[in-house]
Amino acid sequence: MSQCEFLEESIGRWLDGELPPAESEAVRRHVASCADCGAVCQRLEKIQLTLGTLLAAEAARLEFAPFWLEVQHRIEAKRPWHVEPIEAVQSLFSVPRLAWLVPAAIILVLGFLSLAKWPTGVEVNNYASVESIDAHGRNVALLREDETKTTIIWLYQDPEGEDENVEETAKSGPAF
Amino acid sequence: MSKKLRNPVLLFNLFFLAVTGWLHAADKTPQSVKVTVVSILAGSTGDGFDPKLKGLEQQLRPLKHHSYRSLKDETQTIPWQGNKTFEIPGGRSLTITTQEFQNNRIGLKIHLTQGEKPLIDTTVKIANKGNIILGGPAHEGGSLVLSISAAAQ
Numbered sequence: 001m002s003q004c005e006f007l008e009e010s011i012g013r014w015l016d017g018e019l020p021p022a023e024s025e026a027v028r029r030h031v032a033s034c035a036d037c038g039a040v041c042q043r044l045e046k047i048q049l050t051l052g053t054l055l056a057a058e059a060a061r062l063e064f065a066p067f068w069l070e071v072q073h074r075i076e077a078k079r080p081w082h083v084e085p086i087e088a089v090q091s092l093f094s095v096p097r098l099a100w101l102v103p104a105a106i107i108l109v110l111g112f113l114s115l116a117k118w119p120t121g122v123e124v125n126n127y128a129s130v131e132s133i134d135a136h137g138r139n140v141a142l143l144r145e146d147e148t149k150t151t152i153i154w155l156y157q158d159p160e161g162e163d164e165n166v167e168e169t170a171k172s173g174p175a176f
Numbered sequence: 177m178s179k180k181l182r183n184p185v186l187l188f189n190l191f192f193l194a195v196t197g198w199l200h201a202a203d204k205t206p207q208s209v210k211v212t213v214v215s216i217l218a219g220s221t222g223d224g225f226d227p228k229l230k231g232l233e234q235q236l237r238p239l240k241h242h243s244y245r246s247l248k249d250e251t252q253t254i255p256w257q258g259n260k261t262f263e264i265p266g267g268r269s270l271t272i273t274t275q276e277f278q279n280n281r282i283g284l285k286i287h288l289t290q291g292e293k294p295l296i297d298t299t300v301k302i303a304n305k306g307n308i309i310l311g312g313p314a315h316e317g318g319s320l321v322l323s324i325s326a327a328a329q
Contacts (some may be wrong), residue, residue, distance in 0.1 A: 046288045088262075091305040096185065099185040099186070099189065100185060102189045103188065103189060106192060106193070106196055112197065125306075126302075126303050126306040126307065127303070128300045128301060128302040128303070128306070128307075128308040129281075129300065129301045130298060130299075130300050131296060131299040131300065131301065132297075132299045133296065133297070133298045134296065134297040134298070135295070135296050136294050136295065136296070136297075138295070138296075140296065140312075143238065143282060145235065145238045147234065147238075148234045148235045150307070150308070150309060151300070151302075151308050151309070152235075152238070152239070152308075152310075152311065153296070153298060153308065153309070153310045153311070153312075154239075154311050154312045155295060155296055155310070155311070155312030155313060156312060157312070157313075157314055167219045168304075
């Protein structure tokens, strides 16, 4: 892009007084020394002048009162009850908020898993799964106690006896 | 959404996922299992409940014995795939082999013997920090009850 092309874009803003001082001075010097850009500048000044004159002439015929009245009416008008909740819900699903939902969801899941894992007042499933039992010919009972979620393996006495008090204990076997 | 906002959120999410992933992986590989075996004498006479067994009261009640007395309490740390033997009253011994840790449950192989005579061999999966009750062998006029609990470390 040549200097003329580059500065041509700035001439309009320069005329409107929107450029910073250093840039403004550069444009002014270029316009003074470059015939093409000087012509562009003159054209823009002419347009500005024409528009300014036209607006000044038409402004008297324009009725601003109804416009401002409508603006005031809109400001003061009560919004329907459902607008605010809908906007609140829409803002919840805006992209930035959804992005924060990812760690929030992870925290919730981890929290839930932690509660299930550690006894923090929430009941823990203490049931054991018994995959195999070999009681070597003895009778065995498997009990799952619901209240405490406990698994009990009960080995019944060997008829030959394994303890000196076998007769006494046989009587006192668990009734479950 | 501006890049200014998007980048910190993205970075935070990636960091958070990395940290939780690391914690989850760490949770999955405990080094050993702390196994506690409580030997209890469940009697058919009397009406006493050993205060030391307070934590097990609810679990022992279904056995419908009249009295419960703590005989021994032993804790050992067993490495994965390793085994330890617990001395049980009445000349018995209980060998526990740790097998696997999955879904917060600990796989244990339990082998109870009386002298050379095997009484029971069982393979169970118990909840981490949970327990199982093994009972039945006659002892001192009552029944021997074992509470076997395990906690991954």
